[in-house]
Every structure is written in C-alpha cells, then in structure tokens.
Amino acid sequence: MRSKSEKVRRQLIDAAYQSFWQSGYTRTNVDAIAARARVTKRTLYGHFRSKDNLLEAVLSHYEEFAAQRLAHIGERIPGGRDSLIEAFFAQLARWASTTPRWTGSGLSRLVMELADLPGHPARVMARRSKATTESWLAGRLGEAGIARPRERARELMLLMEGAMVLTLIHGNQAYIGAAAQAAKRLIKSK
C-alpha cells in the first residue's frame, strides 16, 4: 500500500508534468502546480525544494514511462518489413489525435525552450532519451532484416521529429502521414 506521502508526491509529479507539457517550463509557476495537485504550496515544498527539482522528478518518471512504451510497441509488432514503421507512426498519429491540445514531444520542446543552457540536467536527459529511442529502433530494424539499420533508425528519428514540429506549426496531421510514407520509401531504396 502506498503511503499518503508517496501519493501526494505522485500527484505533484503528475500535475507538474501536465503543467510543463501544456505551458512550457518557464511559464509554469509553482503555485499553478500546487493548485493543480490540490495541495498547498507548503506541502509542495515539503516534497520538492524548487521547480528545477520538480522537473528532474518529472523527467526521471518520464524516462521510465518512455522505456515501458517502447517495450510495449515492440511486443505488439507483427512480422514484415513495413510493419515496424507503420506501428511507429500510427502510434504517433494516435497520440496526436487523441490528446486534447496536443503539443508534440515534451522533451524536444524543453530543449528548444532551454536552447541556451546546454548543461541543464533536462538537456542531458533529453539527449539520453532520444539516443535510447534511436538505438532501440536500430535494434528492431536490424532484427527485421533491414540493411544499415543504424542509418535507417536515424532517418526515422529525423522524420518523426520533423513531423511533430510541422504538425504543431500547421495544426495538420498530414505531416505524420507524409513522414510514414517517406520512411517506408527509405527502407526500400538503395
């Protein structure tokens, strides 16, 4: 059974995640996070000493979540050369279309927001997380018998990041479909 303190901590992490993801890191303040979690600011500071500290907790929680999500996609992919690509972009399209006010990759947005602070802990974590996804993809492409899996995995990352930015800019998911088509052609081309 989770203690009350653990439950409150988790509520705060969820509230911080929602707030950062919706309004960005800089424009979110600690009061808004406390209000969303329905706790006092005093309680918030009993768990986290600063907004930066909360961000670290959110990111480390996110890292576990992202690893679970990759494992989950991995399990559900049937055989066949295109199916991994399709599953990957279908998951992105589903995420973008079912999330109210979808704003793309929280990690990529955080890096853009903290672009002048390359040493920030959030930047370090973003690098690690994107590198993990790229390696995971290379592994899966290799298992599917696709030639030069590391190069193809990098291209998938380029297309996926581009699709998220342009879907957000244009408010148009056609960019996700275009990215999926391009990825399939790249897998087939010499």
Added chain:
Amino acid sequence: MRSKSEKVRRQLIDAAYQSFWQSGYTRTNVDAIAARARVTKRTLYGHFRSKDNLLEAVLSHYEEFAAQRLAHIGERIPGGRDSLIEAFFAQLARWASTTPRWTGSGLSRLVMELADLPGHPARVMARRSKATTESWLAGRLGEAGIARPRERARELMLLMEGAMVLTLIHGNQAYIGAAAQAAKRLIKSK
C-alpha cells in the same frame, strides 16, 4: 539618409531578435532588450508599446529576410538533380556551424514555446513562413524536373525540421548530413 528615430527602431529590432533567439521569448524581458540596444526603457516604449509588439516587428522583419535568403539560394543553384538538395542542406550546415551558440529555427522554437497559444500572431506568422518555404521548394523541385515536387518538398521540410531539432538536442551536426543523404535518396526512389 535614415532618421535617428528609424535607426533606434532598427537597433531595438536587432536587439530583440538576438535576445529572443538566444533565450526564448518568455525568458527575455524588455529591460534586457533595452540594455542590449543601448537605449533607455523609456526610449524603447517610445517605439514599441509591449514585448508582444516588439515580437511582431521582429517577425515581420524576419519574414522579409527569409524571403531574400530563399531568393539568394535560388540564384546560386547550378543545374542538376541533387544540387538543390545539396545547396539547401549545405546552407543549413553553414548556418549551424558558423553561428555561435546556434539554436536552430527561431520560428520553430517560438511555436514550441507558445504551443498552447495557437491563435498568437507569432504562430500565424510561423505557419505562413514555413508554408512559403515549402511552396518555394516545390517550385524549385518542379523546375528541376523532379516528379511529384509537392510531396518531395514536404519531405525536405520534415527532414530539415528534424535535423534542426536533433542537432540542437545532441549538439551534433551529423544529423544534418544524414538528412541531406536521406533527401537525395528520396528524390531518386520511386
């Protein structure tokens, strides 16, 4: 001859551009812009009524600049199927490697920062600017005799946006080279 007032206005736009581009919109304050432009805050407010107003001026200046840059790239491209792609990504690589503390596309970053505000004037301008670049590319690809130029132009945009995000995340320009290679393969593939 430019009047003193025009000169100060231009100084303020340049200072605001630099500040927004380096630290993002939210974390830049009007005091920092005035200090960078070497004018008093009173002078700044004599020209612009708010930070939002300054952002509008910066973006409209940027729009002209971007149009000139596209025309400039267009003029210098020799014939041949790959040369447009090469020129496009070479220009991106040059920009990323010669700019101190390069942080990618200011417009894309602004959209990420204002992700929860789809009606913001900066978002409208970003959409228009990215659409202009995509159409320009489609026109050039069509002139070069490349089949399905609109689809290929969209793929170039995806790869370019992805390359900027991932170069910033990893601090590694290899992503620009990978995007250029992928673009050339997409142009050749069926």
